[in-house]
Amino acid sequence: MADDATELVVETQHLTKIYQNRQIALNDVSLSIEPGCVLGLLGPNGAGKTTFLRLILGLHRSTAGWARVFKQTMSPNAADLRRRIGYIPTNPQFPKGMTPIVYLDYIARLFGLPAGVRKPRLATLIRAVDLLPHSGESIAHFTPGQTARLAVAASLLNDPDLLIWDEPTHGLDIEARRSMLELIKSLAAEKTLIISSHNLSDVDEVCNHACVLNKGQMIFHGSLQDLKGRIRKNHYELDLDGEQKSITKCVQAVRAMKDVTHAVLRLRRLEIKLGDETPNALALAQIFQTLAEHKITLITVRSVGMQTEQAYLDLVEKEEGRGFARLYKDVEAA
Amino acid sequence: MAKDKGRAKMEVSPPVVTVRFNKFLPYWAVFQTDLRQTARSWVFRLWVLMTVLAAVGLLLYRVGLHKEAGMFQSAATQTGDLFRLMILGSLALVVVLAVSSISSERGTVADSVLSRGISRYQYFLAKWHARLVVVTATFAVLAFGVILASYFLFKDDAQTDLSFAGSCAAVLAVCAVLAVIVTWGVTIGALANSTMLGITVFWLVLYGAGFLLSLMPEPWPSPERQLTRLKFVLQGQYNPAAITQLLTVSFVLCAVAAAVGLLGFSKRDV
Numbered sequence: 001m002a003d004d005a006t007e008l009v010v011e012t013q014h015l016t017k018i019y020q021n022r023q024i025a026l027n028d029v030s031l032s033i034e035p036g037c038v039l040g041l042l043g044p045n046g047a048g049k050t051t052f053l054r055l056i057l058g059l060h061r062s063t064a065g066w067a068r069v070f071k072q073t074m075s076p077n078a079a080d081l082r083r084r085i086g087y088i089p090t091n092p093q094f095p096k097g098m099t100p101i102v103y104l105d106y107i108a109r110l111f112g113l114p115a116g117v118r119k120p121r122l123a124t125l126i127r128a129v130d131l132l133p134h135s136g137e138s139i140a141h142f143t144p145g146q147t148a149r150l151a152v153a154a155s156l157l158n159d160p161d162l163l164i165w166d167e168p169t170h171g172l173d174i175e176a177r178r179s180m181l182e183l184i185k186s187l188a189a190e191k192t193l194i195i196s197s198h199n200l201s202d203v204d205e206v207c208n209h210a211c212v213l214n215k216g217q218m219i220f221h222g223s224l225q226d227l228k229g230r231i232r233k234n235h236y237e238l239d240l241d242g243e244q245k246s247i248t249k250c251v252q253a254v255r256a257m258k259d260v261t262h263a264v265l266r267l268r269r270l271e272i273k274l275g276d277e278t279p280n281a282l283a284l285a286q287i288f289q290t291l292a293e294h295k296i297t298l299i300t301v302r303s304v305g306m307q308t309e310q311a312y313l314d315l316v317e318k319e320e321g322r323g324f325a326r327l328y329k330d331v332e333a334a
Numbered sequence: 335m336a337k338d339k340g341r342a343k344m345e346v347s348p349p350v351v352t353v354r355f356n357k358f359l360p361y362w363a364v365f366q367t368d369l370r371q372t373a374r375s376w377v378f379r380l381w382v383l384m385t386v387l388a389a390v391g392l393l394l395y396r397v398g399l400h401k402e403a404g405m406f407q408s409a410a411t412q413t414g415d416l417f418r419l420m421i422l423g424s425l426a427l428v429v430v431l432a433v434s435s436i437s438s439e440r441g442t443v444a445d446s447v448l449s450r451g452i453s454r455y456q457y458f459l460a461k462w463h464a465r466l467v468v469v470t471a472t473f474a475v476l477a478f479g480v481i482l483a484s485y486f487l488f489k490d491d492a493q494t495d496l497s498f499a500g501s502c503a504a505v506l507a508v509c510a511v512l513a514v515i516v517t518w519g520v521t522i523g524a525l526a527n528s529t530m531l532g533i534t535v536f537w538l539v540l541y542g543a544g545f546l547l548s549l550m551p552e553p554w555p556s557p558e559r560q561l562t563r564l565k566f567v568l569q570g571q572y573n574p575a576a577i578t579q580l581l582t583v584s585f586v587l588c589a590v591a592a593a594v595g596l597l598g599f600s601k602r603d604v
Contacts (some may be wrong), residue, residue: 021604054445054603057449059448059603059604060603061601076448076453076601076602077453077455077600079357079360079452079456080451082449082450082451082452086452087445089445092446093443094443096371097371097374102336104389106363107446107450109354109359110359110363110364110451111360111450112358112451113355113356114353114354114355114359115358154446158450159353192415231532233485
């Protein structure tokens with residue numbers, strides 16, 4: 001991703017984690033993250049996303065390979081590096097018997113922030129995340145939304161350069177999720193972010209880069225545009241207008257085309273699948289020609305499936321289909 | 335977050351300030367928080383409550399014998415007996431307090447602490463020191479309370495029985511032993527995969543070693559024999575060199591345990 005290695009915020013080489021010689025959680029992951037990048041970490045359950053994040057944070061030690069953050073090797077004792085990182089774990093849990101003010105003061109002291117800095121900052125953040133009315137309540141009784149807001153405030157206390165948020169929208173209601181996404185967008189202007197998520201629409205909305213993990217292996221790393229560019233553009237829906245008889249005849253003609261593998265008419269909506277190797281523009285041109293010959297009006301045409309989701313599913317499916325060829329690395333990278 | 339007002343505010347970034355980090359602050363934060371949380375824990379409260387109830391019950395019984403039946407009660411013997419009961423009764427709960435220090439926080443709670451600007455060394459040291467202070471200070475306070483109560487309740491006999499220097503030496507000796515137990519407990523907790531496993535292993539080792547030592551002949555330090563001798567120490571009949579030796583051995587054992595814990599914990603996944 002970067003030409004100049006000195007600019008990198010995160011760099012990993014052959015990062016591998018095997019738990020107690022029983023479970024391969026991460027397998028030979030090499031990637032680099034530039035400043036200003038908003039990386040969406042994608043993958044199914046057990047893909048190794050959280051393990052990857054924990055290795056970057058120094059919470060876990062790698063079995064092989066290394067992770068560098070801000071050009072320095074990350075380790076469990078690299079406290080100085082972690083002072084520049086803001087982290088939200090999945091389902092954040094807090095020590096019992098604390099109020100938001102006490103908790104944030106504790107976290108700020110863990111960063112080594114002197115009282116003159118931490119007190120005004122935590123007050124600003126409590127106000128910013130709208131926890132002011134709850135600042136005297138015990139965090140043990142917080143709702144998931146309030147917990148997420150407190151976790152956001154804790155991760156921003158040290159004004160970090162790198163934010164690592166593990167499933168930040170997990171368990172949030174629609175409004176809270178929307179607010180979280182808006183916050184990520186505004187933070188993306190000045191910080192580097194790594195967002196792990198199951199929700200591809202979230203990633204699609206806020207990220208500019210993606211890294212796809214599957215069974216511990218990185219199968220894609222590059223820009224989100226590049227990920228979308230790898231989508232198999234072979235599945236379309238066409239909304240038609242015209243005489244039903246003409247439409248039926250036209251569909252029969254479309255079905256007869258050698259490039260069309262699947263054509264189903266539901267009322268006035270035609271669903272078409274093209275062959276994998278077919279140049280889609282040429283095939284679509286032929287279909288449009290056929291529609292014109294039958295005097296059918298084309299109202300809309302659209303690619304089926306959300307692009308990022310489709311691209312992600314394609315990647316995972318393709319990786320599964322490689323069988324023993326997975327032995328040879330074929331990471332799709334920009 | 336749900337409100338537009340809050341959303342607008344969330345976008346406001348704090349002003350840029352050049353911050354001079356205090357590297358010892360993370361240690362103090364964990365130390366102070368652990369002190370507070372330990373004092374609030376049910377294990378600690380149960381330990382203090384049981385000790386106080388046992389001490390008050392035994393003392394009242396002996397006072398009854400002293401006042402009503404006119405029986406001679408040696409304050410040193412009462413205090414020695416109480417110390418013995420306190421130590422044997424406390425051991426199980428002190429082990430729980432020590433082992434659970436780090437192991438019970440493994441997972442998401444430790445995540446939210448260790449992902450900040452604190453090293454594993456600072457975290458281990460803060461946890462160890464907090465538990466050490468809680469256990470030894472609590473025992474010392476309770477022990478001196480028992481000594482004072484014995485002194486005042488059996489004042490006539492105590493004038494020739496309890497010695498101030500001996501009392502200090504006895505409390506110091508017990509605290510040194512407790513410090514070793516706490517340090518090894520914290521170390522086992524830092525290295526064990528589960529709290530229950532750590533507690534079980536440590537209980538087995540402690541009680542097993544105590545039982546085996548009690549079967550050994552005189553030169554071996556049998557816990558039972560040492561505890562029986564406490565009443566003589568309380569009377570001032572002790573060898574300062576032996577106390578110094580005990581403190582030195584305890585210090586060395588604590589240092590070894592801490593080194594093992596520090597090195598082991600700094601290489602573990604949390």
